[in-house]
Amino acid sequence: MAEHIFLAVVICAFVAAAASGRIRIDLAAILLLISLVLPWRRDASGGLVGILDASVAFSGFGSMAVAMIVAMFVLSAAMERTGAAGLMGERLLRRGAASERGFTALVIAAVTLFSAVASDTTSVLVWMPLVLAVCRERGFSSSRILMPLAFADLLGGQWTLIGTRTNVVISDFLKTETGEGLGFLSFTPIAVANWVVVGSFLLWIGRRLLPAGGEDASLADRYDVQEYLTEVMVTPDAAMVGRTMGETRLERDGLRVLGVVREGELLPPSSWIVLRSGDVFVVQGRISHISALISDSDFEVKEEMRVQERTLRSVDLRMAEALVAPGSRLEGQSLEELDYQSRYGLSVLAVGRGPRSVQERPMAVRLRAGDSLLFVGHEEMIRRARRDPDLFLLESRSLPVVGRHAALRLLLLMGAMVLAAAFRLVDPALAVVLGAVGAVLIGCIGMRQALEAVDWRIVLVLGGILPFGLALERTGAAAALAENVVGALAGAGPLAVFGALLLLVVILTQLVENTAVAIVIAPVAYRMALQVGADPVPFLLGTALCASAGFASPLAHECTLLVMGPGAYRFRDYLVVGVPAALLTWLVTLATVPLLYPLVPG
Numbered sequence: 159m160a161e162h163i164f165l166a167v168v169i170c171a172f173v174a175a176a177a178s179g180r181i182r183i184d185l186a187a188i189l190l191l192i193s194l195v196l197p198w199r200r201d202a203s204g205g206l207v208g209i210l211d212a213s214v215a216f217s218g219f220g221s222m223a224v225a226m227i228v229a230m231f232v233l234s235a236a237m238e239r240t241g242a243a244g245l246m247g248e249r250l251l252r253r254g255a256a257s258e259r260g261f262t263a264l265v266i267a268a269v270t271l272f273s274a275v276a277s278d279t280t281s282v283l284v285w286m287p288l289v290l291a292v293c294r295e296r297g298f299s300s301s302r303i304l305m306p307l308a309f310a311d312l313l314g315g316q317w318t319l320i321g322t323r324t325n326v327v328i329s330d331f332l333k334t335e336t337g338e339g340l341g342f343l344s345f346t347p348i349a350v351a352n353w354v355v356v357g358s359f360l361l362w363i364g365r366r367l368l369p370a371g372g373e374d375a376s377l378a379d380r381y382d383v384q385e386y387l388t389e390v391m392v393t394p395d396a397a398m399v400g401r402t403m404g405e406t407r408l409e410r411d412g413l414r415v416l417g418v419v420r421e422g423e424l425l426p427p428s429s430w431i432v433l434r435s436g437d438v439f440v441v442q443g444r445i446s447h448i449s450a451l452i453s454d455s456d457f458e459v460k461e462e463m464r465v466q467e468r469t470l471r472s473v474d475l476r477m478a479e480a481l482v483a484p485g486s487r488l489e490g491q492s493l494e495e496l497d498y499q500s501r502y503g504l505s506v507l508a509v510g511r512g513p514r515s516v517q518e519r520p521m522a523v524r525l526r527a528g529d530s531l532l533f534v535g536h537e538e539m540i541r542r543a544r545r546d547p548d549l550f551l552l553e554s555r556s557l558p559v560v561g562r563h564a565a566l567r568l569l570l571l572m573g574a575m576v577l578a579a580a581f582r583l584v585d586p587a588l589a590v591v592l593g594a595v596g597a598v599l600i601g602c603i604g605m606r607q608a609l610e611a612v613d614w615r616i617v618l619v620l621g622g623i624l625p626f627g628l629a630l631e632r633t634g635a636a637a638a639l640a641e642n643v644v645g646a647l648a649g650a651g652p653l654a655v656f657g658a659l660l661l662l663v664v665i666l667t668q669l670v671e672n673t674a675v676a677i678v679i680a681p682v683a684y685r686m687a688l689q690v691g692a693d694p695v696p697f698l699l700g701t702a703l704c705a706s707a708g709f710a711s712p713l714a715h716e717c718t719l720l721v722m723g724p725g726a727y728r729f730r731d732y733l734v735v736g737v738p739a740a741l742l743t744w745l746v747t748l749a750t751v752p753l754l755y756p757l758v759p760g
Contacts, residue, residue, distance in 0.1 A: 187622030273314025426503025
């Protein structure tokens, strides 16, 4: 019993730490792993031991599930790098954009199919710029399309074994228990049913519940940048002539220097620039700060202008929006601490979090994944920022990066991988790893890019949490919990127990990262099935499908978080559309799984 209490305390602490955001989820997973090996209880010989031996606890890093997920990251990066997504969808989206509803239907279909073989986060980051570009061209409301895009991404992840990490984790657990995991397409019939029902809801009802804005608002208006741009020229008698820009007081006076125009050339701001008479500063700030600048005899005002994209182009500056990528090194830090302005020559006008901008100094904001940044800078500087893996610029980028032939080779390779796994020519896990290796060998992605593509934060989370499921099994906690749940249902049949399990999973996945839900619930689901004399396969299959129903919260999954800023969504929008979508997933899964996989073997 003490072991059970210990495990309950450990998992509650992990969930609380992950939900609060005060501790990185990968660090929380490692701490959870360490807690499983710390000696605190006495064994038969009287010595102190932990829940698991160290060799067993760290075995999660060598599991086939981790190897598959690493391979999935590599394949997803190869698809993005070769432009395979653009080859498949860019023209299709533009040709199908006759109406907003028709375009939404096309986006749901295209993203779902892509997400079935690519990671969830990559899918959103690849398709969102294409969708935003079409919305701008046709005047569609991006707010009514981006949330269906994110939900389609989650629905697509249900289709195949490699569609999402939860499917891999559940299959790996089943293989450990029975010697045989789930097939590559075991999920597909139920996932298609979910897609039809939830997709129809999004298309005909859900999109009408979303805000209709997003098509006309400029970047400056969306971020509520109530500041002005001003050109000021350094006068011949100015005291600062001959000094460096870092010695001026402009930044200290609440103004931001966006560039220095010298002899017709725009120089990015830098503290080492030695000022000359006739230099023109392009500064940005509030009216009160600009008024104080005008009265300074060191400067002569050249032009005053409101921040807008047309004005920016007139001084060879551009405004751009970028998202902080999940797992970015920017998380938890401010741009000021990273000296980002000096490195890239870009100034941050605002930081968006959710539907509105953060009301504090942009350079001092501690960033989170999914935050959107409003940049202003020279075109060359924006091109440099586009290559930064920690940011994702919301612009339509020219694809492919490697070449059309490479994209075609990759698509053929992935088609062969899917067929080999679907027809059991090779084990599905091996097929995915072979696909990733093949992508490197045929030149679709280099070895360095492949290693950089892996989100090692996710690998740490998986390696740290996977042994927790093993601990639940070995201590008997999973069996005890399953027995208590089944007993609480007062002898209800397998279908009622199955429905209660799926509802629990749907609720948990709105609150906790879905992979963690799958790892913790899998052993409990397995034991619940055995308690009621049912086949564990449908119980685990239903768990995997419902763990991908994190629709009701922007924090439930990276893809729902990434569309929050660009779509200008509030938390309420996720509840209004996401709760019905999650409940529909629960009902469809509950109805269809027993039809294809009988709960009680005949």
